[in-house]
Amino acid sequence: MRLDHSVIFFMMVQIGSKETNSSLSCRSLDFRSQENILRIATFVHNGKRHVGQVSADGLQVTPFALTEAQAHHGAQLLIDNLVAGQPLPALSGATLAVSSVKLESPLPVPRRNVWCVGRNYHAHAKELQASVFKDSNTDTKAWPIVFTKVPECVVGPTDDVVLPGAAVSDQIDYEAELAVIIGQGGKNISQADAMKHVFGYTVVNDVTARDVQMRHQQWDMGKSFDTFCPMGPWIVTADETDGRKTRVRCWVNGELRQDGPTENMIFDIPTLIETISRGITLYPGDIIATGTPAGVGMGLNPPRYIAKGDVIRVEIDGVGQIENRFV
Numbered sequence: 642m643r644l645d646h647s648v649i650f651f652m653m654v655q656i657g658s659k660e661t662n663s664s665l666s667c668r669s670l671d672f673r674s675q676e677n678i679l680r681i682a683t684f685v686h687n688g689k690r691h692v693g694q695v696s697a698d699g700l701q702v703t704p705f706a707l708t709e710a711q712a713h714h715g716a717q718l719l720i721d722n723l724v725a726g727q728p729l730p731a732l733s734g735a736t737l738a739v740s741s742v743k744l745e746s747p748l749p750v751p752r753r754n755v756w757c758v759g760r761n762y763h764a765h766a767k768e769l770q771a772s773v774f775k776d777s778n779t780d781t782k783a784w785p786i787v788f789t790k791v792p793e794c795v796v797g798p799t800d801d802v803v804l805p806g807a808a809v810s811d812q813i814d815y816e817a818e819l820a821v822i823i824g825q826g827g828k829n830i831s832q833a834d835a836m837k838h839v840f841g842y843t844v845v846n847d848v849t850a851r852d853v854q855m856r857h858q859q860w861d862m863g864k865s866f867d868t869f870c871p872m873g874p875w876i877v878t879a880d881e882t883d884g885r886k887t888r889v890r891c892w893v894n895g896e897l898r899q900d901g902p903t904e905n906m907i908f909d910i911p912t913l914i915e916t917i918s919r920g921i922t923l924y925p926g927d928i929i930a931t932g933t934p935a936g937v938g939m940g941l942n943p944p945r946y947i948a949k950g951d952v953i954r955v956e957i958d959g960v961g962q963i964e965n966r967f968v
């Protein structure tokens with residue numbers, strides 16, 4: 642039986658909202674055929690922002706029937722509506738080649754800061770143990786390091802990242818990361834229930850000014866320079882992929898620098914959701930960047946920071962890739 646997307650999501654949301662019945666999960670339904678794969682992109686075509694459904698091969702996109710005002714916040718309205726039990730909007734208009742549109746971040750300006758996790762892969766914890774993590778709790782399993790990036794630093798999957806100039810920072814680094822998009826919000830979410838709150842996944846480069854990160858007691862400044870959060874190319878919904886078992890890779894000018902399976906996370910996705918929602922309400926559309934594997938520029942000997950003209954590609958199996966030039 643082929644189910645319409647809106648029906649599928651209505652079922653997911655209904656099931657996901659039944660907190661008392663932990664034996665049910667979104668993934669217990671069998672609707673993982675190719676026709677039901679859902680990727681949601683935000684894009685500009687003919688000067689207007691749209692939100693659309695991307696084909697399973699990632700080559701085509703069909704806009705949803707949204708007004709310009711509804712599409713203004715990208716996929717946010719869809720997430721809000723689906724979580725509220727409303728159906729997915731109808732598809733409308735011509736199917737376009739993805740190559741003919743300009744992809745934006747699926748959430749162009751998230752409604753609040755992007756949650757980020759530091760030191761979440763063992764090998765990365767080790768490579769920066771004498772620098773970034775020197776003054777941190779040495780027990781990597783105690784509690785995750787959590788910080789945020791301001792929403793306005795988010796840019797699209799192919800946008801330029803602007804180096805701030807040597808007077809501000811000359812130690813710009815990359816961090817390839819899987820990002821979780823929250824669907825159903827909540828507070829004090831248990832690990833057992835956490836995956837029901839995942840709407841989907843996207844790709845993030847947590848660009849970092851290492852000298853600024855090290856200079857201040859908190860990391861937000863060194864992580865939040867304008868354009869320092871490339872994101873995209875779309876959201877892959879949680880019914881298609883499982884972020885707990887995929888692979889995060891990063892290339893700098895074609896040279897593979899990072900390659901880590903998400904199974905190697907120190908704190909897995911359910912633990913991160915449980916931790917961040919302790920006493921803090923998570924909302925639909927909240928983003929959690931889950932940390933980066935080993936191989937960042939600062940961890941190399943000698944360190945290799947980003948220079949003007951470098952091109953960085955981050956790819957996550959089952960989700961997609963982003964590629965940004967640093968200018």
Ligand code: MG
Pocket residue numbers: 757758759816818847930932933
């Ligand atoms: Mg990071």
